[in-house]
Amino acid sequence: MIQENLKKIKATLPNNVTLVAVSKTKPVEDLQDAYDAGQRVFGENKIQEMVDKFDVLPKDIQWHMIGHLQSNKVKYMAHFVNLIHGVDKLKTLKVINKEAKKHNRVINCLLQAKIAEEDSKFGLSFADIDSILHSDDFAALENINVAGFMGMATFTSDENQLNNEFSSLKKFFDKQKEAIELSNCNLEILSMGMSGDYPLAIENGSTMVRVGSAIFGSRNYN
Numbered sequence: 001m002i003q004e005n006l007k008k009i010k011a012t013l014p015n016n017v018t019l020v021a022v023s024k025t026k027p028v029e030d031l032q033d034a035y036d037a038g039q040r041v042f043g044e045n046k047i048q049e050m051v052d053k054f055d056v057l058p059k060d061i062q063w064h065m066i067g068h069l070q071s072n073k074v075k076y077m078a079h080f081v082n083l084i085h086g087v088d089k090l091k092t093l094k095v096i097n098k099e100a101k102k103h104n105r106v107i108n109c110l111l112q113a114k115i116a117e118e119d120s121k122f123g124l125s126f127a128d129i130d131s132i133l134h135s136d137d138f139a140a141l142e143n144i145n146v147a148g149f150m151g152m153a154t155f156t157s158d159e160n161q162l163n164n165e166f167s168s169l170k171k172f173f174d175k176q177k178e179a180i181e182l183s184n185c186n187l188e189i190l191s192m193g194m195s196g197d198y199p200l201a202i203e204n205g206s207t208m209v210r211v212g213s214a215i216f217g218s219r220n221y222n
């Protein structure tokens with residue numbers, strides 16, 4: 001089932017869109033199944049769970065951390081994580097930078113923008129992102145690269161609202177991409193869209209979709 005789901009979803013994705021298979025809460029057998037069908041990019045939302053899976057699965061997997069970050073746990077994934085999606089504080093960027101430096105790496109990060117109307121979601125306002133990217137503190141971080149932005153839309157079936165939320169981030173992304181010239185900020189990735197809304201996110205310029213339940217089936221928790 002997993003392999004069929006993957007195949008169906010991949011067939012609908014434009015070439016420039018990366019599929020992150022969100023495997024949180026799923027057993028390693030399920031990830032191996034997806035891997036055997038050619039999937040190489042996986043997303044997890046808990047650092048310890050991602051580390052446990054990294055340890056036992058093939059080493060050419062790219063691991064994305066998509067969950068809200070606890071700064072004190074960044075060190076456990078600093079040697080292998082490929083992309084951290086949910087960064088919503090300058091302080092967290094500093095922690096990631098420090099841990100990346102210990103491993104002589106540059107860690108790619110996405111700043112999480114708050115685009116949803118509902119206020120339970122994490123994320124920075126556009127103004128906050130703008131001021132982080134223009135701060136001296138940010139310019140001094142040599143072991144991170146802000147590779148783009150991530151956004152989560154409101155949980156709704158209202159397509160108008162989803163379009164508005166996704167397109168607002170796309171507009172902001174394009175403006176920043178044009179304006180920013182910093183060696184540690186190269187805006188290429190716009191991470192928007194989940195199982196329920198990824199086709200709309202792609203219509204609105206997403207280059208990376210995070211799809212869990214549509215591949216692996218529904219989760220019992222999380």
Ligand SMILES: *Cc1c(COP(=O)(O)O)cnc(C)c1O
Binds near residue numbers: 045066152196210212
């Ligand atoms: C769980 C999760 C997803 C995937 O959600 P599905 O609806 O199962 O596709 C995507 N992004 C984030 C940040 C998540 O936590």
